[in-house]
Amino acid sequence: MSATPHTQNRSSQPNPPKSLLSSIIFAFVLPLGVIVGLIAYMAAGSKPVSSSVDPQKAVAERIQKVGSVQIRAANRTLSTGEEVYKAQCSACHAAGVAGAPKFSDAAAWGPRIKVGFDALLQSALKGKNAMSPQGGGNFSDIEIGRAVAFMANAGGAKFVAPSPAAAPKE
Numbered sequence: 001m002s003a004t005p006h007t008q009n010r011s012s013q014p015n016p017p018k019s020l021l022s023s024i025i026f027a028f029v030l031p032l033g034v035i036v037g038l039i040a041y042m043a044a045g046s047k048p049v050s051s052s053v054d055p056q057k058a059v060a061e062r063i064q065k066v067g068s069v070q071i072r073a074a075n076r077t078l079s080t081g082e083e084v085y086k087a088q089c090s091a092c093h094a095a096g097v098a099g100a101p102k103f104s105d106a107a108a109w110g111p112r113i114k115v116g117f118d119a120l121l122q123s124a125l126k127g128k129n130a131m132s133p134q135g136g137g138n139f140s141d142i143e144i145g146r147a148v149a150f151m152a153n154a155g156g157a158k159f160v161a162p163s164p165a166a167a168p169k170e
Helices: 016-045 055-062 081-093 106-114 117-126 141-154
Strands: none
Touching (some): 081 141, 117 141
16 A cells, blocks of 8 residues: 555534534524614614603603594584484485485385384484494484484474483572
8 A cells, every 4th residue: 555644534524513513603593693683773773862852751752642532512502303314314315225214205204103203213323224323423312313303204293302301400
C-alpha cells in the first residue's frame, strides 16, 4: 500500500451534535424569538404618550361610551288612528298586499270584526300571517289600537278607540 495513511474526508458529513443543536435553534428558538419580539413591538405601539396628554383627558378617552340609548318622550302627544294608519298601515291595507284586508272593505273586515277588538289588537301587536308585529315599533300600543279601531270602523265596526289610562291622583 501507500506510505500515506488512509484518511476519510469528514468535512462532507455533518457532525451529529452540532447539526442537532443548529436544527433546534433554527426550528424552535428563532421563530419563538421572532414571535416574542413582534408581541413586544405591538404592545409598545399601543401605549399612550403620558407627557403630552392630560391624564384626566386620557382616562376620559379610554372610558368613553361605546353606544347610546334613546328614551322616547313619555309626554309626547299620541297619534290618532288615522295618522298611524297613514304612516304605518296604509302600505299594505290600502292596496290589500299579501292578503291584508283593504281599508273600508266591509266584506273583508266582517269576519275579523266578529272576533272582537282585543283579538284584532293582539294580531296587530304580535303579527299574524304576512303582517309583521307592530308592538315596540315607532308607535305605542295605544296608538296601534287606535289604528286598529280606525281601520275596523271604516270596515263597519263600532269600536271605541283606546285612550291612555288616567294618571293616578295624589
